[in-house]
Amino acid sequence: MIADMKKLVLVGYNDEKGDMLKLISRLKIVEVCKTSELDDTAVVSVQHKIDDIVSRLARINFAFGFINQKRNDVKTLIKAKACDKKALPKRPIALITPSKTVMGFDEFDKACERYPELDKIIKELESFNDEILECKNSITRLKNQNEQLSVYSGLDIPFDKFKSTETTTVKLGLVPVVNMTQLEEVFNIYPLTYLFKLHQSLKNFAVAVIYHNDCKAETENKLSELEFSESLFDYDKTASQIIKENDDKIAELKKRIDDIALSVVKYDEYLPLLKLLSDYYNLELKKAEADSGIRETSKAYVLEGWIPAAFTEFFDSKLEKSNLLYDVSYRDPKEDEIPPTWCVNNGLVSKYETVTNMYTAPKYKEVDPNPFVTVFFFIIFGMMMSDAGYGLIMALASAIVLKLSKPKDGDGKLIFIILMGGISTIAWGIVFGGYFGLTFYPLWFAPLDEPVSMLILSLALGIIHILTGMGINAYVAFRNKDYIEAVFGILSWYVLFLGIGLFALTLLFNNFALKISSYVFLALGAVMVFLGGALGKGKSFLKRIMGGLKKYYDIIGYFSDILSYCRIFGLGLATGAIAMVVNTIAEIIIGMFPQNLAFIGVIISIPILVLFHLFNIAINVLGAYIHNCRLQYIEFFSRFYTGGGRLFYPLGTRTKYISFAPEDTEERKNIKVKNRKDKNNSLSEQNISAVS
Amino acid sequence: MTTGVFLALLGAALAAGFSCAGSAIGVGIAGQAGAGVVAEDPDKFSKVLILQLLPGTQGIYGLVVAFMAFVKIQLFGDVLALSDAAGWVVFAGCMPMAIAGLISAIFQGKAAAAGIAMTAKRPEASGKGIIFAAMVETYALLALVISILAIFIPDLTAIA
Numbered sequence: 001m002i003a004d005m006k007k008l009v010l011v012g013y014n015d016e017k018g019d020m021l022k023l024i025s026r027l028k029i030v031e032v033c034k035t036s037e038l039d040d041t042a043v044v045s046v047q048h049k050i051d052d053i054v055s056r057l058a059r060i061n062f063a064f065g066f067i068n069q070k071r072n073d074v075k076t077l078i079k080a081k082a083c084d085k086k087a088l089p090k091r092p093i094a095l096i097t098p099s100k101t102v103m104g105f106d107e108f109d110k111a112c113e114r115y116p117e118l119d120k121i122i123k124e125l126e127s128f129n130d131e132i133l134e135c136k137n138s139i140t141r142l143k144n145q146n147e148q149l150s151v152y153s154g155l156d157i158p159f160d161k162f163k164s165t166e167t168t169t170v171k172l173g174l175v176p177v178v179n180m181t182q183l184e185e186v187f188n189i190y191p192l193t194y195l196f197k198l199h200q201s202l203k204n205f206a207v208a209v210i211y212h213n214d215c216k217a218e219t220e221n222k223l224s225e226l227e228f229s230e231s232l233f234d235y236d237k238t239a240s241q242i243i244k245e246n247d248d249k250i251a252e253l254k255k256r257i258d259d260i261a262l263s264v265v266k267y268d269e270y271l272p273l274l275k276l277l278s279d280y281y282n283l284e285l286k287k288a289e290a291d292s293g294i295r296e297t298s299k300a301y302v303l304e305g306w307i308p309a310a311f312t313e314f315f316d317s318k319l320e321k322s323n324l325l326y327d328v329s330y331r332d333p334k335e336d337e338i339p340p341t342w343c344v345n346n347g348l349v350s351k352y353e354t355v356t357n358m359y360t361a362p363k364y365k366e367v368d369p370n371p372f373v374t375v376f377f378f379i380i381f382g383m384m385m386s387d388a389g390y391g392l393i394m395a396l397a398s399a400i401v402l403k404l405s406k407p408k409d410g411d412g413k414l415i416f417i418i419l420m421g422g423i424s425t426i427a428w429g430i431v432f433g434g435y436f437g438l439t440f441y442p443l444w445f446a447p448l449d450e451p452v453s454m455l456i457l458s459l460a461l462g463i464i465h466i467l468t469g470m471g472i473n474a475y476v477a478f479r480n481k482d483y484i485e486a487v488f489g490i491l492s493w494y495v496l497f498l499g500i501g502l503f504a505l506t507l508l509f510n511n512f513a514l515k516i517s518s519y520v521f522l523a524l525g526a527v528m529v530f531l532g533g534a535l536g537k538g539k540s541f542l543k544r545i546m547g548g549l550k551k552y553y554d555i556i557g558y559f560s561d562i563l564s565y566c567r568i569f570g571l572g573l574a575t576g577a578i579a580m581v582v583n584t585i586a587e588i589i590i591g592m593f594p595q596n597l598a599f600i601g602v603i604i605s606i607p608i609l610v611l612f613h614l615f616n617i618a619i620n621v622l623g624a625y626i627h628n629c630r631l632q633y634i635e636f637f638s639r640f641y642t643g644g645g646r647l648f649y650p651l652g653t654r655t656k657y658i659s660f661a662p663e664d665t666e667e668r669k670n671i672k673v674k675n676r677k678d679k680n681n682s683l684s685e686q687n688i689s690a691v692s
Numbered sequence: 693m694t695t696g697v698f699l700a701l702l703g704a705a706l707a708a709g710f711s712c713a714g715s716a717i718g719v720g721i722a723g724q725a726g727a728g729v730v731a732e733d734p735d736k737f738s739k740v741l742i743l744q745l746l747p748g749t750q751g752i753y754g755l756v757v758a759f760m761a762f763v764k765i766q767l768f769g770d771v772l773a774l775s776d777a778a779g780w781v782v783f784a785g786c787m788p789m790a791i792a793g794l795i796s797a798i799f800q801g802k803a804a805a806a807g808i809a810m811t812a813k814r815p816e817a818s819g820k821g822i823i824f825a826a827m828v829e830t831y832a833l834l835a836l837v838i839s840i841l842a843i844f845i846p847d848l849t850a851i852a
Contacts, residue, residue, distance in 0.1 A: 577756040
């Protein structure tokens, strides 16, 4: 059900605004929203505060990212056997360790005191990062230099030996390979010149030229004509010496980068602090954002927010206990206000809310589809898997994960759904007699032996699913006193489908009474469906006829939707068939060995069986989940559900790493959440456990 | 081995071969998109991997259909002496999966690649991307259903 919401208006002194927001974030029951326009008040910008928090969060995120990045680098080093395995601090395995730390509010609020400590750590990380960048730049520079030097690597004379004397000029440089022959000719023709060919690279030839200063002018002319470029190096070492030195430097720098990575991974020990402060500043950011919508005068503020109607007294009592000055009032939402949706369901159904929310959350004024989704999702999941052995593994695996990871604050819903799916799979597996691909005394029938029965069962389930959806729609129409739509628009189809069903039975049993009743229902249904399209205010005669006839067109929609349920058949059989393939492969392997050596075949086939059955489970759980969702979204929801609601997220919830230790669980447990009030809806109440 | 058996095996081979080829193309398309996203943000690996795997199911469906055909003609025991017509019947039964498996896997790969691009921008929307890609798979599933029924229902020994 969807909880009844009230708009909360809270007035207090500006000095105490921060404390009030803190109290609200601790109670986790109010979603602060923008205060509506009010005379003599203004919104005071808190942008500087938000900017400050955002920049702190950015630094924290940098630290997370940097540590993780270096962790991956170290993993690569370990793979390359460049360092010891122990260099990598162990991290808890995600699924089997609790992901949240439990903490009291007071301890959490003290987190900001530890910012200097964190600041120091982040600064260290930042300087490491800077050093890495510096090293990388140096490496690039050295590599470039090496590349330029490599053309002279054949030269075993240091660069500074190429010195001109009083009468001769000595030059070292590069000439394009294509101009080389011409250059040689030039040096053959001129006397008092000499050309040393040093080294040929892809494009250039490294040469040393010597010429007497008497023929300086024409030689230099020729040289520049032939694109000779003089080397600017004047080291007292040979090229290969420098290259080697550079290579050593590069190796050293790389070693330094690796060393930094090794020291950065040690910062894993600060992850709890990073996580704590990440949550702290995220909550601060939420508070600041809430603050940015609050209107103020010079002395007082006006805060507005949404609160579940059932929690107003609880909130009052908590305000009274605080030392703050305030004035509070609650009112019903106005016509143009859209309250957030808070689905309140029992422990089982609340897990399946993720399925609905992945599509779209229900609107505030809508029927909560979650109880229905729960029932059908549960049934269909097992049919799609249809193997008791697989179900057992799914249930056990997810139960272990839940037991070890102890999810808090509504996490781990998906795993719970898989656990329930496992239970459903066990049940259907026993019905179909499927155990790891072997058929074993089915309670009803084995899908692989009677595929047609399985197909009919799938479609029948589809019909029930769709009729349920239409039933909800009819209920809503009745509630809204739209009786014509309820009876002729929706229930008429029930009559028509009943007629079709009875008619199908007459094909099996030739019974006169059955035949007559099927015709009666068919005719009645057809007339009612027609009326559903034809009735209504302000329509011309022709429009009524057209509207009525158009309704019959919906039959195609119903049939294609029902046929869509044959995916249950397809997926269910696929699971069984793949399991059979795996078993057959194992059988063939065992069969390859002679009778007395069959045990070798058994030993070989065991890992194959385990691996492929696990693969089959994984791929089919994914398939079953996705296609189950699709049946809910497209076939079921299209009958009655629009969605598009905004979920209720009270200030103080949605922390990522920290779970607050509950302080007033008992008090909250006793609060009965009322269903959202509708004009024509009687109040229904339900006991719910603590809000978290 | 009769010509009928050959035709039945040919059908099974095409169902498995085409579907697997389609899946290979589809998973490849999605994988290329995924590698780009993971290069930017390695944390998205698991979300991207699920999307990449989606077009892989057609290959499995093809395998299922081929296996069904094997079981039907008792390939693992005394192979049925199928008539030509009976062989063609099995062949025809395999065709829906062969055709739809090939084509749907390719297009599912494209839809999955788009979903991966969406995950890169909005990680929380990856579930919706999965649903978009799964829409394409519907038609592979319909083909699977028809292929299974078309292979299972006919009584091959009665077809002359």
